Amino acid sequence: MKYISTQKKAMSPFDREPGQIKASYTAHHVIEAIGQRLTKPLTFMEVCGTHTVSIFRSGIRSVLPPDLSLISGPGCPVCVTDQGEIDCAINLLDMPDITMATYGDMLRVPGTRGSLSERKSEGKDVRLITSAAQALSIAEDNPEREIVFLAVGFETTAPATAATILEAAEKNITNFSILVYHKQTPPVLEQLVKDPDLKINGFILPGHVSVILGHKAYRFLADHYGVPCAIAGFEPMDILLAIADLVFQHSNGESALHSLYPRAVRPEGNQKALDLISKVFTPCSARWRGLGLIPSSGYALKEEFAAFDALLRFGITIPTPKPPAGCCCGDVLAGHITPLKCPLFAAACTPMTPVGPCMVSSEGSCSAYYKYNRGGASPWKRSPSATEAADD
Ligand code: SF4
Numbered sequence: 001m002k003y004i005s006t007q008k009k010a011m012s013p014f015d016r017e018p019g020q021i022k023a024s025y026t027a028h029h030v031i032e033a034i035g036q037r038l039t040k041p042l043t044f045m046e047v048c049g050t051h052t053v054s055i056f057r058s059g060i061r062s063v064l065p066p067d068l069s070l071i072s073g074p075g076c077p078v079c080v081t082d083q084g085e086i087d088c089a090i091n092l093l094d095m096p097d098i099t100m101a102t103y104g105d106m107l108r109v110p111g112t113r114g115s116l117s118e119r120k121s122e123g124k125d126v127r128l129i130t131s132a133a134q135a136l137s138i139a140e141d142n143p144e145r146e147i148v149f150l151a152v153g154f155e156t157t158a159p160a161t162a163a164t165i166l167e168a169a170e171k172n173i174t175n176f177s178i179l180v181y182h183k184q185t186p187p188v189l190e191q192l193v194k195d196p197d198l199k200i201n202g203f204i205l206p207g208h209v210s211v212i213l214g215h216k217a218y219r220f221l222a223d224h225y226g227v228p229c230a231i232a233g234f235e236p237m238d239i240l241l242a243i244a245d246l247v248f249q250h251s252n253g254e255s256a257l258h259s260l261y262p263r264a265v266r267p268e269g270n271q272k273a274l275d276l277i278s279k280v281f282t283p284c285s286a287r288w289r290g291l292g293l294i295p296s297s298g299y300a301l302k303e304e305f306a307a308f309d310a311l312l313r314f315g316i317t318i319p320t321p322k323p324p325a326g327c328c329c330g331d332v333l334a335g336h337i338t339p340l341k342c343p344l345f346a347a348a349c350t351p352m353t354p355v356g357p358c359m360v361s362s363e364g365s366c367s368a369y370y371k372y373n374r375g376g377a378s379p380w381k382r383s384p385s386a387t388e389a390a391d392d
Helices: 027-037 049-058 083-093 104-108 116-121 132-141 158-171 185-194 207-213 216-223 236-251 271-280 303-308 329-333 365-372 384-391
Strands: 042-048 068-075 098-102 125-128 146-151 176-180 202-206 229-232 257-259 281-288 292-301
Touching: 027 236, 042 049, 042 185, 042 207, 042 236, 049 068, 049 202, 049 236, 049 365, 068 185, 068 202, 068 236, 068 329, 083 098, 083 116, 083 146, 083 176, 098 132, 104 116, 104 125, 116 125, 132 146, 132 158, 132 176, 146 158, 158 176, 158 271, 158 303, 176 292, 176 303, 185 207, 185 216, 185 292, 202 207, 202 216, 202 236, 207 216, 207 229, 207 271, 216 229, 216 257, 229 236, 271 281, 292 303, 329 365
Parallel strands: 042 068, 042 202, 098 125, 098 146, 146 176, 202 229, 229 257
Antiparallel strands: 281 292
């Protein structure tokens, strides 16, 4: 990589080719260049919850021009877990000899009958795990019980679940099954980009999902829908560079997919992980919290692995309950409103008393707003148009 001296002030990041903005620029340089090239109000969506938190923590919003708005998207795996999916897990726990294993924040996500954490405190066997392999170990150590792994996450965690299924099949473990709540990122982005009420002028795409998927899976956003996209890492500078790239694309009248995270993302993605996914799963419709049923946005176990499907094994289905009164999780996840507009925010819904999953997860936008921007009394200098775009 050729580094450009930050002393040469005349050389702005926008003198470079799109997608070639170098990380050797200072944040000040990049912010200045964004301001110079922004010619109209723009709204970008940071798809990933980790980006949302990094943006808040680093104060990126406060240094952007008033006409540049960032909205948070549906990229937190806990937040998009549907209430019915939680209800289904709780119904399963009511059956005899069931042990449920899942990742941290899932325990606190409320369904209509409470949360897994509440069931645990009532004596149900709910285990906190940090890997899919751990769930399988619990099954091997407890042959007298039925171990159900509640698997959530996007393309980043699905390969590990697939590898665990393959291992369970090879070892012929018969007391292990999975509630597959994994979700796919591109289909939900397509739903958002087709939404006539949502004007997204660019996507800041998640670096870790892109490590698995590579570039191809997102190209339709730029090629078919004409929306500029930038894959970003998770450091504040990574995000600033992605924002700069999107502004650059707009000012040049371009729409392309650029990777600002080439140190981690290969254009072809991670073939080994993709092979694991395609060996074990097939795409299926999935229900997203507040966003409804999205075609081909989930993963179903292939027929040869049906023995590990908890829904089939226990003859249960995922219910479709009504969301809690006043809950706006769907509008928040779709970027229609900021959490500040939800009537329950910081009142009935807080991190201690979450009504929706967006307040539970450390990556959730409601939780991020609660931590970093609770009052909504922003010191940021915003023009009326930008304020409207951000807060409506
Ligand atoms: S404040 Fe609570 S109820 Fe409202 S959108 Fe956020 S998580 Fe959902």
